[in-house]
Amino acid sequence: MKRGTRPSGAQTLQWVSERGIFFFTAALVAFAALFIDNFVSIVNITDVFHRAAPIGIVAVGMTFVVISGNYLDLSVVAQVATAAVVLIAVSNSAGLGLAVLAALAIALLYGVVNGVAVGYLRANAVIVTLSTTFVGLGILRWLSGGSIFFGPPDGPIRALGQVKVVGLPLSALVLVVMTAALAFLLGRTNFGFLIRSFGSNRTATRLAGVDTSRVVVGAFLITSLSAMVAGFVLAAFSNTAVSTMAQGFDFGALAAIIIGGTSVFGGKGSVLRTLLGVIFVSVLTNILVLSKIGFGWQQMAIGALIVLAVSVDTLARKAARR
Amino acid sequence: MTADQTTPEAPGPVVIEAESIVKRFGGATAVDDVSIAVRSGEIHGLVGENGAGKSTLMRILAGILTPDQGEVRVDGRPLTGGTRAALDAGIALVHQELSLVPELTTAENIMLGAFPTRLGFTNARQLRGVAATALREIGVSVDLDERVGRLSVALRQFVEIARAVARKPRVLILDEPTATLTPAETDYLLTMLQRLAEGGLAIIYISHRIPEIFRICDRVTVLRDGQLIGTTPIRATTPAALVDQMVGREYKLDLQIRRESTPGEVVLAARGVRAHRVHGVDLDVRAGEIVGLGGLVGAGRTELVRAMIGADIRTAGRVTVTAHGRTRSISSYQSAVRNGVAYVPEERRTDGLALTMSVAENIALPNRRRLATGGVLRRSRVSAFAQRLADSVGLRPPDIRKDAGDYSGGNQQKIVIAKWLGRNPKVIVLDEPTRGVDVGAKAEIHRLIRELADQGTAVLVVSSDLPELLELSDVIHVIRDGRIAGTLSGPEADERSVMSLAAGGGMVGKA
Numbered sequence: 001m002k003r004g005t006r007p008s009g010a011q012t013l014q015w016v017s018e019r020g021i022f023f024f025t026a027a028l029v030a031f032a033a034l035f036i037d038n039f040v041s042i043v044n045i046t047d048v049f050h051r052a053a054p055i056g057i058v059a060v061g062m063t064f065v066v067i068s069g070n071y072l073d074l075s076v077v078a079q080v081a082t083a084a085v086v087l088i089a090v091s092n093s094a095g096l097g098l099a100v101l102a103a104l105a106i107a108l109l110y111g112v113v114n115g116v117a118v119g120y121l122r123a124n125a126v127i128v129t130l131s132t133t134f135v136g137l138g139i140l141r142w143l144s145g146g147s148i149f150f151g152p153p154d155g156p157i158r159a160l161g162q163v164k165v166v167g168l169p170l171s172a173l174v175l176v177v178m179t180a181a182l183a184f185l186l187g188r189t190n191f192g193f194l195i196r197s198f199g200s201n202r203t204a205t206r207l208a209g210v211d212t213s214r215v216v217v218g219a220f221l222i223t224s225l226s227a228m229v230a231g232f233v234l235a236a237f238s239n240t241a242v243s244t245m246a247q248g249f250d251f252g253a254l255a256a257i258i259i260g261g262t263s264v265f266g267g268k269g270s271v272l273r274t275l276l277g278v279i280f281v282s283v284l285t286n287i288l289v290l291s292k293i294g295f296g297w298q299q300m301a302i303g304a305l306i307v308l309a310v311s312v313d314t315l316a317r318k319a320a321r322r
Numbered sequence: 323m324t325a326d327q328t329t330p331e332a333p334g335p336v337v338i339e340a341e342s343i344v345k346r347f348g349g350a351t352a353v354d355d356v357s358i359a360v361r362s363g364e365i366h367g368l369v370g371e372n373g374a375g376k377s378t379l380m381r382i383l384a385g386i387l388t389p390d391q392g393e394v395r396v397d398g399r400p401l402t403g404g405t406r407a408a409l410d411a412g413i414a415l416v417h418q419e420l421s422l423v424p425e426l427t428t429a430e431n432i433m434l435g436a437f438p439t440r441l442g443f444t445n446a447r448q449l450r451g452v453a454a455t456a457l458r459e460i461g462v463s464v465d466l467d468e469r470v471g472r473l474s475v476a477l478r479q480f481v482e483i484a485r486a487v488a489r490k491p492r493v494l495i496l497d498e499p500t501a502t503l504t505p506a507e508t509d510y511l512l513t514m515l516q517r518l519a520e521g522g523l524a525i526i527y528i529s530h531r532i533p534e535i536f537r538i539c540d541r542v543t544v545l546r547d548g549q550l551i552g553t554t555p556i557r558a559t560t561p562a563a564l565v566d567q568m569v570g571r572e573y574k575l576d577l578q579i580r581r582e583s584t585p586g587e588v589v590l591a592a593r594g595v596r597a598h599r600v601h602g603v604d605l606d607v608r609a610g611e612i613v614g615l616g617g618l619v620g621a622g623r624t625e626l627v628r629a630m631i632g633a634d635i636r637t638a639g640r641v642t643v644t645a646h647g648r649t650r651s652i653s654s655y656q657s658a659v660r661n662g663v664a665y666v667p668e669e670r671r672t673d674g675l676a677l678t679m680s681v682a683e684n685i686a687l688p689n690r691r692r693l694a695t696g697g698v699l700r701r702s703r704v705s706a707f708a709q710r711l712a713d714s715v716g717l718r719p720p721d722i723r724k725d726a727g728d729y730s731g732g733n734q735q736k737i738v739i740a741k742w743l744g745r746n747p748k749v750i751v752l753d754e755p756t757r758g759v760d761v762g763a764k765a766e767i768h769r770l771i772r773e774l775a776d777q778g779t780a781v782l783v784v785s786s787d788l789p790e791l792l793e794l795s796d797v798i799h800v801i802r803d804g805r806i807a808g809t810l811s812g813p814e815a816d817e818r819s820v821m822s823l824a825a826g827g828g829m830v831g832k833a
Contacts, residue, residue, distance in 0.1 A: 189697050190690045197687055200676035207633065207673055208688040208741070209659025267678045 010319030017316035021261045021273055025280045032287050039290060046169060048286050053171035054080070054234040054246075056278035059253035060179050061226020063274045064186065064219040069199040069266025070118055070125040072254050073220060076227045078136030079110050080246035083231025085140060088149040088157065088241040096156055100232075107228035110136070111221030119216025133250075140243045151239040161236035171233045175275075178229065182222070183271040195219055199266030255302050256281050258309045265317065281305075334362025337524040338383065338413065338493045343392035345378055352378040353389070354548040360493065365515060365525045367539035367556070369532075370568055371821070372619055372786045375548040376528050380495050383526070384408050384415035396493075412492035416482050416499060424471030429453035431470050432485045456488035460514050476507040483511075487518070494518065495526045500534060501620045512538050530618045532561045532825045546570050565825070569788070569817040583796050585611035587644060589780035590630075590663075590749045595639035597629030601804040602639075605630070607749065607780040612771065614795030615784045616820045622804035623784045624668055627751050631658040631665055645748045659688070662748030666738050666755055668784070670731070674738040677727030681717070682708035684726045684737055689744040711740040716766050732756075732763025739770055750774055753784045768794060788817045800824050 032039040058076050065073050083103045090099035110132065117128040151157045163170040186192035194215045198205045206212045230249075235241045260277025262269025281302060288298045339359035345352050353375045360366045370376050381387045383394055385401065385408030394401040396411040422431045430437075432453040438445040450466050457464055462480045470478060479499055486494055496515075500508040516538055519525050529535055535542055536556060544551040544567040551567050586609035595603045599622040607613045615623045628634040630641050632655040641652040643661045650661045658665075667673040675684050685708040686693055693704050708722045715736040717729075726737055735755065742750060752771065756764040771794060775781045785791040791798060797811045800823035808823040 188699055188701075190694045190699060191697065193683070193686070193690060193699060197676050197679060197683065200678045201672070203673045204676050205687065206655070207665060207667060209656055210687070211656060267676065 010316075013312060013316040013319055017261060017312050020312070021259065021276045021280065025276045025283075028280060028283050028287075032283055036287050036290050039286070042167060044286070044290070046167075048282050049172040049175075050169055050237060051285075052278050052282035053169070053175045054230040054237070055249055055252045056175045056256065056275065056282075057178050057230040057233060058223075058227050058249055059256040059274050059278055060175075060182050060271050061223045061230075062253045063182070063257050063262055063269060063271050064195055064222040065125065066254070066257050066262055066264065067186070067199045067266055067269045068195050068216060068219040069202065070216065070219065071264065072125065072129070072250065072257075073114060073223045073227075074126065074129040074250045075110060075114060075132040075136060076223065076230075076253060077246050077248075077250050078133045078140065079107065079224055079227035080231040080234060080249055081241070081243050082106055082136060082140050083228040084235035084241035084245060085144055085149055085243060087232055087235045088151045088239075089144070091155070091157065092149065092151065103228050103231065107224040108221065110227075111224035112217065114224070115217030115220035118220065119213040137243060144243055146243060148240055148242045151235070153239070155239075157236050158239045161239060169237075171237060174229065174233055175278075178226065179271055179275045182226075185222070186271055191215075191218055196267060199268075201267070252281075255306050258306055258313075261309070261313070263313050263317070264310060265313070334364065334522060334524075336360070337362050338394070338396050340379070340383060340394045341392055343379065343382055343389045343394070345375075345382060345387060345389050351548050353382070355392075356545065356548070356550040357392075358543055358550070358553065360524045360526055362492070362522050362524050363519055364540045365519050365527055365538050367535040367542035368526055368528045368545065369530070369535060369542060369564065370545035371788065373547075374545040374568075376545055377497055378548075379545070380415060380497055380526065380528065383493075384413055384495060386415075409489065412490070413495070414486035414489055414491035414493065415495045415497070416486050417497060422470045422478055422482060422485075425469060427467050427469055428457075428464050428473070428481055429466040431481055432456055432488050434485065436489065452488055453484070456484040459487050460484055460518070462514075475502045476504065479503065479507075480511075483514075491523065493524045493526070495528075497528045498530065498620070499527075500529065500531060501618075508534070530825050532564060532822075535564070536561065544568055561822075565818055565821050569821055583610055583612070583775065585609065585796065586778065589644050590641070590782065591644070592630050592641045593639055595626065595629055595641065596637045597625055597634060598637075599625040599804050600629055603801075603804075603806055605782075605799065605806070607782050609748075609778045609780055610775050612775050612781040612783060612794050612796050614791045614798040615782065615801055616786075616788070616791050616798050617801035617807070617824045619786060621801045621824065623801045624753055625804070626801060627665075627753060627782060627784055631655060631663050631751060633658075633665065633667075643749060662745070664688075664742035664745060664747035664750040666735070666742065666750070666752040668753035668757070670734050670738050675726045675734055678725055680723050681712060681726055681729070681737055682722040685711050685722070685741045685744065688741050707744065708740075711744050712737070714743065715740045715770060730760070730763075732759040732767070735759055735767060736763070736770075739767070743770075743774075747774075747779055749780045749782070751782045751784075754786065755783060756785075756787065756790060764790075788820060791820065792816065802826055 038044055058080060062073055062076060083106070086103045086106060087099050090102050114129055114132055117123045118125045160170060165173045186195060194205065194210055195218070198212055198215050202212060234245060256277035257274050258264060259280055260273035262273055284301065285298055288301065336359045341357050343353050343356045356375070356379060368376050378387065382389050385403070385405045396413070401407060401411055423434065426434070429450045433449050438448040438452065453466055460480065460483055462484065464473065464477055464481060470481060473481065479502065483499070499511060503511060512534060515525055515527065527539060539556050541553055541555050542559065542564065543553040544564065546568060588606045589609050590607040592603060592605040603626055615626070617623050625634065629636040632652050642649050643652060643663060645662055652658045652661065671677060682705055686704050689707065690699065693699055693707055705722060709720070712720050712722050717733055717736050717740070726734060729737065755771065756767050759767065771781060771783065783794055792815055797809065798815050798820060799806045800808045800810065800820055802824060810819055
């Protein structure tokens with residue numbers, strides 16, 4: 001957009017909404033590097049990535065559901081924990097291969113149940129995924145008896161959790177690869193095109209002859225598969241798994257997506273933005289931790305940021321509509 | 323015919339009068355220097371084609387819109403201060419679209435906005451009492467505690483009128499109240515209005531249905547293109563004269579404009595189609611033929627075409643598309659699109675385009691399969707394809723990277739047409755293809771529609787724009803109450819014949 005004159009309030013809003021996250025993330029990282037002691041250190045950067053990776057993997061996948069205009073998938077809390085518990089518990093008794101297959105089957109089931117309820121039955125995504133969270137966590141607690149599962153200290157899961165690539169944990173590499181793959185899927189393929197088109201205008205997409213219900217199922221399947229990968233990464237990191245381990249992943253992922261600038265109204269957004277949102281939230285949290293600011297304040301800061309991001313998105317939309 | 327507002331047709335004094343009202347929306351003048359006066363005890367008819375300015379004028383009388391020029395007076399006193407002041411002055415408007423809350427009861431809806439309260443709490447007994455009185459006054463029996471969402475459309479219409487009557491109005495304005503009613507219900511409503519008028523109420527009655535106007539009105543005012551054509555005592559006019567006044571220009575089909583068409587085989591065939599508001603329609607569209615669907619808003623034209631192509635549920639009937647010698651049945655919208663049907667919907671902004679996506683992406687949507695290799699979209703192929711189509715429909719500016727929402731109405735319609743052109747459709751259905759489009763873009767869209775027909779596409783057009791319908795169509799079916807009321811072609815199709823079929827006045831003898 002070329003402008004000769006001073007930008008109006010509406011144009012500023014649109015700039016923040018469209019480009020803001022790139023600028024703010026760079027500024028935040030630069031600020032931390034310059035002014036926060038111990039930020040630039042191998043130990044700290046590794047720690048930031050360790051914490052960011054599982055939730056980031058969930059977030060890049062859930063971006064599909066948000067862009068499709070279906071708000072979010074709350075059941076990732078149950079899905080991540082289930083994948084982690086199944087990976088460790090089943091591989092302890094039946095081997096790693098079977099554990100991965102079992103987790104994959106469960107992920108597909110979650111994606112299909114959520115997707116069919118929202119896509120074919122037209123149920124509200126928040127209600128549907130809230131229900132599947134409860135059912136899923138209930139089953140997990142019943143089967144696991146609420147106990148913590150430990151992998152053998154010399155097992156393959158433990159080994160994967162310790163692998164480092166160019167000094168960074170394997171989980172960080174998984175996050176980068178997932179982001180690249182999903183960015184390609186969303187931005188370059190027919191499937192991703194239909195997700196964006198459906199999110200922008202579901203009626204127009206249906207009237208173009210598209211089977212839109214199938215598109216919704218696809219969005220939930222992508223989220224479920226990402227949640228499974230996140231569960232594996234989380235289990236490998238600590239070599240333990242418990243049903244409560246993914247608490248807060250739902251809103252953590254949504255925060256990264258929204259702060260990244262993907263619209264909660266659907267249609268607008270990208271996987272790369274979500275990655276930036278993840279980095280922004282993680283670095284901000286890290287800064288607050290390093291500055292010895294309590295957990296309560298961290299939560300408040302993230303909450304305020306979400307409100308800010310949603311307001312900018314809403315106002316920019318209203319301004320554009322004029 | 324000249325304006326005649328002084329004839330003392332109705333008994334009472336003038337209650338409400340509007341003088342020299344002008345209302346503009348953007349560049350368009352919706353109401354242009356219109357004056358009207360209605361007396362106590364009078365039923366005053368207001369007629370005109372779609373878009374003549376009737377509803378706008380009534381919204382001004384009810385205080386919903388403020389006129390740019392002119393004045394509304396009640397009992398000689400100027401009316402200012404919006405809806406509240408109009409309500410206080412005793413003006414009640416029964417809207418064209420029902421404005422009831424389906425989750426609330428009959429009594430609550432009737433009293434909505436005027437709940438009787440005691441110490442800040444709703445006085446339930448008084449609420450039901452006043453509502454019951456209003457219903458008794460219009461002579462309708464409805465369960466006061468039934469949720470309105472469970473009532474029939476007709477009963478809801480009567481509840482709406484009861485709501486107006488409960489406010490003890492002096493002027494009652496009804497905007498096409500019988501559009502959704504059966505003949506028996508209509509009969510009841512008209513009798514009720516006559517009784518209310520005898521009690522001294524001034525009633526303004528908007529309707530497209532000429533027989534109703536002649537049955538109950540004392541005087542009738544005709545609007546055309548926002549201008550006042552005249553006010554006449556009903557005894558001094560005839561249905562034929564009224565239709566002539568509404569249509570105005572003696573529009574004769576210009577045979578120069580019409581295409582030389584040599585229709586081929588039947589491509590789109592519908593038999594016994596029934597759906598919501600559609601009561602059994604048979605329809606054929608041949609290759610290279612443009613079939614027009616005329617009729618009033620609410621006659622069921624949009625419902626008919628949507629049911630035909632599977633965009634909405636069809637309760638009965640069979641629709642087929644024949645191409646390359648193969649006849650396929652249309653069972654769903656997706657099967658329609660697969661078999662070569664293209665649909666340009668009435669609401670292009672909400673149904674036709676993804677406004678936050680680029681022109682290229684909108685054009686690519688129905689063509690995505692041929693633009694992709696192994697499911698991966700080829701960007702260069704998409705932009706070359708979209709650019710070619712954008713150029714062929716004359717998109718201006720032809721920038722396919724811009725969002726569809728950044729374009730004007732006419733250009734947006736061109737984008738909708740462009741995305742279907744890419745599929746070489748066998749059948750194209752266009753619903754109000756040029757509504758809200760400027761004159762230049764309108765001519766271009768007409769040219770595109772003719773070109774499609776010339777290339778052998780079967781074209782079905784719904785239009786409320788009579789000159790457009792007459793100019794484009796080889797055959798016109800006029801729809802009324804969900805059925806084909808008549809079929810016109812060649813020289814017998816003119817504005818008057820279409821309008822009288824549409825309004826149910828029967829065929830009006832040619833002048």
